[in-house]
Amino acid sequence: xxxxxxxxxxxxxxxxxxxxxxxxxxxxxxxxxxxxxxxxxxxxxxxxxxxxxxxxxxxxxxxxxxxxxxxxxxxxxxxxxxxxxxxxxxxxxxxxxxxxxxxxxxxxxxxxxxxxxxxxxxxxxxxxxxxxxxxxxxxxxxxxxxxxxxxxxxxxxxxxxxxxxxxxxxxxxxxxxxxxxxxxxxxxxxxxxxxxxxxxxxxxxxxxxxxxxxxxxxxxxxxxxxxxxxxxxxxxxxxxxxxxxxxxxxxxxxxxxxxxxxxxxxxxxxxxxxxxxxxxxxxxxxxxxxxxxxxxxxxxxxxxxxxxxxxxxxxxxxxxxxxxxxxxxxxxxxxxxxxxxxxxxxxxxxxxxxxxxxxxxxxxxxxxxxxxxxxxxxxxxxxxxxxxxxxxxxxxxxxxxxxxxxxxxxxxxxxxxxxxxxxxxxxxxxxxxxxxxxxxxxxxxxxxxxxxxxxxxxxxxxxxxxxxxxxxxxxxxxxxxxxxxxxxxxxxxxxxxxxxxxxxxxxxxxxxxxxxxxxx
Numbered sequence: 001x002x003x004x005x006x007x008x009x010x011x012x013x014x015x016x017x018x019x020x021x022x023x024x025x026x027x028x029x030x031x032x033x034x035x036x037x038x039x040x041x042x043x044x045x046x047x048x049x050x051x052x053x054x055x056x057x058x059x060x061x062x063x064x065x066x067x068x069x070x071x072x073x074x075x076x077x078x079x080x081x082x083x084x085x086x087x088x089x090x091x092x093x094x095x096x097x098x099x100x101x102x103x104x105x106x107x108x109x110x111x112x113x114x115x116x117x118x119x120x121x122x123x124x125x126x127x128x129x130x131x132x133x134x135x136x137x138x139x140x141x142x143x144x145x146x147x148x149x150x151x152x153x154x155x156x157x158x159x160x161x162x163x164x165x166x167x168x169x170x171x172x173x174x175x176x177x178x179x180x181x182x183x184x185x186x187x188x189x190x191x192x193x194x195x196x197x198x199x200x201x202x203x204x205x206x207x208x209x210x211x212x213x214x215x216x217x218x219x220x221x222x223x224x225x226x227x228x229x230x231x232x233x234x235x236x237x238x239x240x241x242x243x244x245x246x247x248x249x250x251x252x253x254x255x256x257x258x259x260x261x262x263x264x265x266x267x268x269x270x271x272x273x274x275x276x277x278x279x280x281x282x283x284x285x286x287x288x289x290x291x292x293x294x295x296x297x298x299x300x301x302x303x304x305x306x307x308x309x310x311x312x313x314x315x316x317x318x319x320x321x322x323x324x325x326x327x328x329x330x331x332x333x334x335x336x337x338x339x340x341x342x343x344x345x346x347x348x349x350x351x352x353x354x355x356x357x358x359x360x361x362x363x364x365x366x367x368x369x370x371x372x373x374x375x376x377x378x379x380x381x382x383x384x385x386x387x388x389x390x391x392x393x394x395x396x397x398x399x400x401x402x403x404x405x406x407x408x409x410x411x412x413x414x415x416x417x418x419x420x421x422x423x424x425x426x427x428x429x430x431x432x433x434x435x436x437x438x439x440x441x442x443x444x445x446x447x448x449x450x451x452x453x454x455x456x457x458x459x460x461x462x463x464x465x466x467x468x469x470x471x472x473x474x475x476x477x478x479x480x481x482x483x484x485x486x487x488x489x490x491x492x493x494x495x496x497x498x499x500x501x502x503x504x505x506x507x508x509x510x511x512x513x514x515x516x517x518x519x520x
Contacts, residue, residue: 042075043068052082053104054111056146064145071097072263074104080259081105087235087258089206089250091242095374095402096263098238099139099204106200107143109234110150110173113199117149118171120197125176126221128208129368130156130345131352136204137176150174155181158345165191179209179217186224195225198233201253206237207246211391215249222252240398271394275401277409279421279430282437285414285483286490289326289443291435292384295410296333296362298435299380308334309355310380312364313387313396317342318461322447322454323384324364329446330439336362339369367392375399382410386420386469393425416483419472448493456498459488464508481515 044067048058061067070078073092080086082105092098102125110122127133133156140152153168155177165185168175172194177185185191201222203209209218228235235253239246242262250258282291292312300308312327314320317340324338335358339351348368355363356375363369367388378400387393393411400407411430413420421430450458463484466473470480488494497517505511505518 042070044070047078053108057108060143060146065142073098074101076261076263077101082108085234087254089237089254089258089260091239091262091264093240093264099136102202102236102238103140103143109199111147117173118151121172121175121194122199123174124198125202125204126182127176127178128205128212130158130178131348131368132205133176133178134349135374140174155185157181168194179214179221183217183221186221192224198225198231200234202236203249203253204238206239206249207241210245210249218249218252271398271401275397275407275409277411277428277430278433280410280412280433280435281418282412282414285487287437288384288412288414289323290437290440291412292323292382293330293439293443294435295382306360307379308360309358309378310362310382311369311378311399312362312382312384314364314366315385315465316461317366318457320364320366322458325450326443326446327362330442334360334362336364338364340366341368377405378407380408380410384412386413386417390424416473444493455492455494458492459484459498460500460504462487467508477510477513481513485515
């Protein structure tokens with residue numbers, strides 16, 4: 001396939017989240033698809049022969065990393081980003097090489113500058129999650145393997161802030177950061193000074209940054225950076241989806257003449273439109289875990305090869321641990337681990353890397369792995385309970401069927417939660433499916449052995465999470481507490497609801513609601 005930027009019509013058509021199209025401003029351009037012999041796909045050698053890439057960078061790509069033909073987003077953007085150094089809003093499917101697409105031109109710019117390595121940050125990449133930031137940093141280091149004088153640093157939460165800052169101040173050419181930690185560092189003048197010659201600013205997964213509420217942080221970060229016009233800084237936004245609100249942040253990073261380049265053909269189905277998705281509805285919350293076990297067993301049995309690789313999404317960290325503990329104690333289950341924001345960064349890294357390399361396994365996770373991280377060959381996405389919103393559901397599902405691979409989705413809800421698939425996900429063509437409860441007594445025994453502390457954390461997490469959904473559930477606060485207490489007795493096997501401190505009750509906004517076992 002070839003990707004030529006269409007200049008015959010100065011209006012780009014961007015897929016809308018509601019199914020139609022909304023029109024962008026005349027300054028945008030959209031790349032088009034044309035079926036053709038893939039052997040003619042542009043190669044990195046071709047770009048090197050044109051003098052656009054340093055020869056050693058080409059050697060790294062071709063000889064060391066064994067990259068030959070470019071992937072679509074790389075072929076579609078490389079000339080504009082390298083030769084013309086335009087600002088760009090780029091859209092590409094997940095798992096199709098967009099990280100290399102923005103790293104290459106930025107690294108070429110770094111190499112071409114006659115500066116003392118490490119003195120100033122040339123490239124800043126802002127990522128929504130720690131895991132994605134570490135993945136980007138890893139790829140940047142691979143591209144720089146023939147340029148050892150340049151250094152790549154990360155600034156993310158969950159690590160020692162002082163040690164992290166000292167590394168950047170000592171020597172840093174490329175910085176990959178999450179918004180919160182970066183903003184902390186920028187409050188110190190000596191750290192902000194490192195950006196005085198910033199050449200390139202990239203927002204990766206731009207829509208996810210906005211979905212996670214980082215718009216204000218991004219505004220403050222840009223406010224700490226040198227004036228774009230004075231430094232002639234190049235700006236790039238890369239994302240798998242382009243929602244209307246992305247243009248709000250585009251104006252922060254991109255110049256008025258930026259280009260929109262998409263390698264997703266007009267009318268092509270998105271992941272949630274083409275992946276088979278089963279909807280499993282159970283009577284009560286006590287049936288959720290048995291249904292989860294039933295789905296896992298059924299999918300394993302349906303695969304003679306034994307390659308079952310699934311991410312199970314849970315609403316909270318405590319519930320991720322809860323479901324993970326159940327799965328681990330069911331005989332003949334694949335290896336299972338949990339990952340969430342409360343785990344140490346070291347543990348999160350090890351768990352993610354192990355799951356990435358595994359042919360089979362189960363990762364029980366919160367939304368920390370819902371976007372951006374490259375985990376190949378995920379066969380099944382199982383979502384337990386209602387997610388925060390429609391975008392979260394779609395981003396989670398996007399962990400499967402990546403880069404043309406097959407995948408499957410499963411959504412487990414109780415009768416009370418059916419408002420979510422029927423109203424919020426009304427445009428998704430679910431297949432009604434059932435799950436047996438044969439493992440219910442087994443699950444009950446496992447949960448009873450978890451102990452009072454685990455029960456308390458799970459109960460508190462359940463109560464706090466579903467409080468955010470009382471409107472959709474059509475529960476009063478009294479009914480919320482009643483359902484939470486039912487969850488405690490029927491799901492956790494507790495004789496009475498776990499105790500909550502007055503401080504916790506107050507923070508949840510549940511003061512004075514009868515039924516809570518509040519500590520005196």
